[in-house]
Amino acid sequence: MSEQDIAIDVRNAVKRFGAVTALAGVSLTIRDNEFFTLLGPSGCGKTTLLRLIAGFEEITEGEILLYGEDIGTLPPNRRPINTVFQHYALFPHMTVAENVAFGMRRLGWSKADIEDQTGRILDLVKLGDLAARRPAQLSGGQQQRVALARAMAPRPKVLLLDEPLSALDLKLRQAMRIELKQIQEETGITFVFVTHDQEEALTMSDRIAVMSAGEIRQVGTPHEIYEAPNDRFVADFIGETNVLDVTVQRGPDGAWHSRLPNGAVFPCEAAGTPPQDGAAAHVLIRPERLSLVPEAESNSGLTGVVDQIVYLGTDIQYGVRLDEGPDVLVRAQNVGSDTTSFRNGDRVGLAIAPGGARLLVD
Amino acid sequence: MAGELASTRAVSRTFAPVRTPLLIPTWVIIGFFLVAPVLMMLAYSFLTKEFRGGVIWEFSLAAYDQFIFDRGLFGDEPPQIEWTYIVIFVRSIIQAAVATLLCLIIGFPTAYFIATRSPATRSMWLFLVTVPYWVNLLIRTVSMKFLIRDNGPLNEALMGLGVIGEPIALINTDFAVQLGLFYSYLPFMVLPIYASVERYDFALSEAAADLYANRWTILYKVILPIVWPGIVAGCILVFVPSLGAFLAPDLLGGAKNFLIGSLIEEQFKGNAGNWPFGAAASMILLSLVLIALFIYARRQARRSAQAA
Ligand SMILES: Nc1ncnc2c1ncn2[C@@H]1O[C@H](COP(=O)(O)OP(=O)(O)OP(=O)(O)O)[C@@H](O)[C@H]1O
Ligand SMILES: [Mg+2]
Numbered sequence: 001m002s003e004q005d006i007a008i009d010v011r012n013a014v015k016r017f018g019a020v021t022a023l024a025g026v027s028l029t030i031r032d033n034e035f036f037t038l039l040g041p042s043g044c045g046k047t048t049l050l051r052l053i054a055g056f057e058e059i060t061e062g063e064i065l066l067y068g069e070d071i072g073t074l075p076p077n078r079r080p081i082n083t084v085f086q087h088y089a090l091f092p093h094m095t096v097a098e099n100v101a102f103g104m105r106r107l108g109w110s111k112a113d114i115e116d117q118t119g120r121i122l123d124l125v126k127l128g129d130l131a132a133r134r135p136a137q138l139s140g141g142q143q144q145r146v147a148l149a150r151a152m153a154p155r156p157k158v159l160l161l162d163e164p165l166s167a168l169d170l171k172l173r174q175a176m177r178i179e180l181k182q183i184q185e186e187t188g189i190t191f192v193f194v195t196h197d198q199e200e201a202l203t204m205s206d207r208i209a210v211m212s213a214g215e216i217r218q219v220g221t222p223h224e225i226y227e228a229p230n231d232r233f234v235a236d237f238i239g240e241t242n243v244l245d246v247t248v249q250r251g252p253d254g255a256w257h258s259r260l261p262n263g264a265v266f267p268c269e270a271a272g273t274p275p276q277d278g279a280a281a282h283v284l285i286r287p288e289r290l291s292l293v294p295e296a297e298s299n300s301g302l303t304g305v306v307d308q309i310v311y312l313g314t315d316i317q318y319g320v321r322l323d324e325g326p327d328v329l330v331r332a333q334n335v336g337s338d339t340t341s342f343r344n345g346d347r348v349g350l351a352i353a354p355g356g357a358r359l360l361v362d
Numbered sequence: 363m364a365g366e367l368a369s370t371r372a373v374s375r376t377f378a379p380v381r382t383p384l385l386i387p388t389w390v391i392i393g394f395f396l397v398a399p400v401l402m403m404l405a406y407s408f409l410t411k412e413f414r415g416g417v418i419w420e421f422s423l424a425a426y427d428q429f430i431f432d433r434g435l436f437g438d439e440p441p442q443i444e445w446t447y448i449v450i451f452v453r454s455i456i457q458a459a460v461a462t463l464l465c466l467i468i469g470f471p472t473a474y475f476i477a478t479r480s481p482a483t484r485s486m487w488l489f490l491v492t493v494p495y496w497v498n499l500l501i502r503t504v505s506m507k508f509l510i511r512d513n514g515p516l517n518e519a520l521m522g523l524g525v526i527g528e529p530i531a532l533i534n535t536d537f538a539v540q541l542g543l544f545y546s547y548l549p550f551m552v553l554p555i556y557a558s559v560e561r562y563d564f565a566l567s568e569a570a571a572d573l574y575a576n577r578w579t580i581l582y583k584v585i586l587p588i589v590w591p592g593i594v595a596g597c598i599l600v601f602v603p604s605l606g607a608f609l610a611p612d613l614l615g616g617a618k619n620f621l622i623g624s625l626i627e628e629q630f631k632g633n634a635g636n637w638p639f640g641a642a643a644s645m646i647l648l649s650l651v652l653i654a655l656f657i658y659a660r661r662q663a664r665r666s667a668q669a670a
Contacts, residue, residue: 056571077576085565092588102575
């Protein structure tokens with residue numbers, strides 16, 4: 001990739017606060033025009049990484065490049081990068097229009113250009129009629145839009161968003177997800193989006209970096225992250241997953257198989273370096289890749305007893321206590337009353353959808 | 363939602379009930395110690411003076427007449443404007459304004475510094491600011507006089523360092539008075555500004571920096587407008603007592619350049635002994651201050667009405 005294709009290149013970034021290591025050597029490339037998401041549990045260093053890119057914190061080690069140029073030593077006001085803050089940080093003494101114009105004024109845009117752009121951006125976030133209000137006279141969702149408009153107005157090369165939707169209620173959050181994604185596509189600005197909500201990350205992102213304890217565990221498209229997690233942490237963090245202890249076994253056709261303690265064998269996928277034959281390993285299976293079948297029809301050799309049925313509306317989730325092994329979750333689409341033909345205490349077998357089992361060696 | 367933003371919203375009056383009986387002590391104290399003395403002064407200013415202090419209960423406008431008009435030594439010449447007292451007032455206003463400015467220049471950075479320390483050390487800094495106030499104002503002013511006199515420690519030190527060859531004449535100058543007032547009232551500037559900077563959300567400074575503002579622009583466009591009420595409060599709290607102060611002008615300025623405070627003090631204590639005139643001067647001073655505050659409040663109200 002050429003320099004123009006890489007918006008942000010983080011090389012081995014380390015950030016320490018005294019004795020606390022918030023980032024322990026992070027390397028990332030964020031592409032031009034990309035909707036890139038940093039996803040991870042609370043305290044994993046997402047905000048710290050964002051603040052390093054914005055320039056609010058000084059990097060301890062490593063470097064950050066913006067379109068090939070080292071910006072590590074530039075103060076925030078000299079970086080063509082803008083931020084949407086988690087609590088918005090709108091200027092309370094200015095109107096919505098003044099808030100939006102703030103960045104453009106500092107950049108010395110002409111009055112006419114500022115007026116033009118303010119109008120255009122406020123229309124884009126659907127706040128055209130509230131331009132004269134003060135932030136205190138707006139709802140949470142409207143404040144969020146002002147924060148977005150204010151950060152986008154000066155046409156930054158990269159927009160950083162730190163959990164911008166976390167203060168909104170569920171309905172508004174879902175609507176804003178779609179809007180944000182549309183706005184990103186329309187404007188072509190590179191978005192770096194921070195969240196600890198995996199659903200948000202999956203629905204909006206072009207690519208996701210999953211972080212934990214100051215490190216990046218995996219970078220990939222939502223599909224890759226969900227379908228082919230690198231390790232157990234990623235698998236656990238993105239959606240629910242069942243983990244079984246197995247022994248690796250090479251099938252007669254050369255494909256990978258897992259052998260359960262009870263001797264049952266089923267085929268599975270393996271990523272990266274294939275584990276050794278006979279090695280102890282884990283197998284990961286998503287709940288929706290499992291289905292309940294009469295005990296005799298199990299294609300996996302997994303059998304057990306239904307001990308929990310949770311109604312989720314669109315889905316029904318069963319908890320199954322395996323005869324040998326842990327409890328597993330099975331999720332079935334709610335297609336009608338006959339799908340609930342399994343009851344608490346029924347003996348069942350589990351069928352694994354093709355490609356649904358994934359082998360991992362820690 | 364962002365708590366900072368929510369808290370800037372006006373809280374509905376319904377949720378701030380104050381029960382009248384609880385307010386009785388407040389009303390009594392305000393009535394007894396604030397309203398009554400002012401009414402007494404107002405009454406005295408319209409009475410006839412008794413020689414060697416005191417008043418005769420007889421209505422008279424003589425005190426105000428004396429303030430404004432010069433009718434010659436025996437009061438029989440055609441009236442001319444009396445400039446003496448007007449000059450004293452103008453001089454006092456300038457002195458108080460300079461002292462307020464000094465307090466602001468030193469007080470704002472001090473307050474900002476304290477408000478940006480860690481919460482644990484803030485109270486120590488605040489305590490340090492108020493420590494001089496544990497000593498009586500008179501004693502503090504006298505020690506200031508001692509410090510800055512011609513062969514006092516300040517001049518000796520400067521000469522010892524070779525900065526100056528001769529002692530600088532500080533004592534008995536306007537500057538000494540301004541310095542004394544500044545020293546007397548600095549905490550009145552620091553504390554209200556501290557209170558508003560402490561409530562300031564520093565994420566706003568980050569947001570401004572993110573939007574290409576440099577340090578000065580952040581200060582002028584974001585911090586100052588938001589902490590403005592604290593600055594105004596501090597300026598009022600310093601300016602008003604400076605205007606009527608008499609200790610610093612007397613002790614540090616010599617009796618050379620008379621200020622309002624000394625003028626009024628003279629009427630009640632000194633040989634001049636003219637109570638109605640002292641009361642009239644006080645009422646004029648009070649009216650000027652009230653009118654200024656009223657105009658300011660009106661302008662603020664109009665501005666926020668425009669914004670809404
Ligand atoms: N100024 C600071 N001083 C000391 N430690 C800090 C500071 N800022 C962050 N940390 C620590 O660095 C780590 C990462 O913090 P960070 O705010 O980046 O987490 P996060 O991933 O954004 O979490 P959240 O989802 O809760 O916002 C945490 O352990 C935090 O305690
Ligand atoms: Mg965070």
